[in-house]
Amino acid sequence: MQDDFFKYQAQTSPQPLAMEISHAKGSYIYDKSGKAYLDFVAGVSACSLGHSHPKVVDAVKAQLDQYLHVMVYGEYIQEPALELSKLLAKHLPNPLESTYLVNSGTEAIEGSLKLARRYTERSEIIAAKNAYHGNTMGSLSLMDYEERKAPFLPLIPDVKHIAFNSEVDLEQITNKTAAVILETIQGGAGFIEPQNNYLQKVQKRCNDVGAVFILDEIQPGIGRTGKLFGFENYNCQPDIVVTGKGLGGGLPIGAFTASKDMMLSLSDNPKFGHITTFGGNPVIAAAALATLKEITESSLIKDTLEKEKLIREHLNHKHIKEIRGKGLMLAAIVENAEIANNVILKAQDEGLILFWLLFETKAIRITPPLTISNEEIIKGCKIITSILDNI
Ligand SMILES: Cc1ncc(COP(=O)(O)O)c(C=O)c1O
Secondary structure, three states: OHHHHHHHOOOOOOOOOOOOEEEEEEOEEEEOOOOEEEEOOHHHHOOOOOEOOHHHHHHHHHHHOOOOOOOOOOOOOOHHHHHHHHHHHHHOOOOOOEEEEEOOHHHHHHHHHHHHHHHHOOOEEEEEOOOOOOOOHHHHHOOOOHHHHHHHOOOOOOEEEEOOOOOHHHHHOOOOEEEEEEEOOEOOOOOEOOOOOHHHHHHHHHHHHOOEEEEEOOOOOOOOOOOOOHHHHOOOOOOEEEEEHHHHOOOOOEEEEEOHHHHHOOOOOOOOOOOOOOOOOHHHHHHHHHHHHHHHHOOHHHHHHHHHHHHHHHOOOOOEEEEEEEOOEEEEEEOOHHHHHHHHHHHHHOOEEOEOOOOOOOEEEEOOOOOOOHHHHHHHHHHHHHHHHOO
């Protein structure tokens, strides 16, 4: 399949890993030769319940027998999308109760930016340096890496950048600002947590100047950091919360949730202020509903903190300078990019899937399924430390 893969499928980099997948179950992915790989990445934080979780598969199968796509988002009442939105509202603090379902994380970010501009009737968007919010034009505009944006200019205007965790920079948020958008924990930057009630201070500043506070929970959200939503760890509450990745349990989804009052502004003047054909698709929504139920009705969220401890304990190694992040959103930081790269590639040979972070080249991503067992954690950590022993 290799030749055809390079010929017929668009590539995202000159050297993709190009593993030929046979099937995947639980914490393991199997290649065409029958080799099993323990998955410490979970499809980049997406397969929250591991691979092909029976409850997700059953929900999808049941929905397949009822109906597939019947109408664009927002016109008909389709039970899976409705129940998913209700369950999100049940678990979010007031007034976050109205959810718009879309097809991917970046699309949810686009929707949240449009909602903030429409609601405030202002245009300025403030994002953080080193942020990653996706790759469509609006999301890309939020990135401050000029060399990555340069080939795609011009992007959307009126975007400014502040330093994450800088209180001084909060002064740049003014009554001209439509929205401040931040990742709750910065992902691509190296799993950087907010410090000293930073997010609470951003929320206050936004309230003071009438700006909308958007938190991107696409990676930390849905149970990965010891709470259902990452922001619950940091004494704050956004006006719009954006989710994706792990919400789908392995299927493509994005969602942005706001107050009913704010969300209403997208549906009128202009009518159809935001529309999507497949957003809220019944099969995807059924999978997400099953995923969210399983995560909120089991001990998985609480267990992430115990699993974090186990990983930290078993990744105690002289080449690991620091382990950043929270719960099962962790990054082992080694001395340099070459070591990180070697470990990631060598681990794949040894049957362990690891991955890079987008901007922090010294990082080794550890974001396994929330369902990973303690034995599997210890097994994976041993593979990492034995590779590091030989460096
Ligand atoms: C924090 C964050 N925001 C947005 C996105 C974009 O999501 P998607 O790839 O589903 O468009 C990602 C994906 O990596 C992400 O990690």
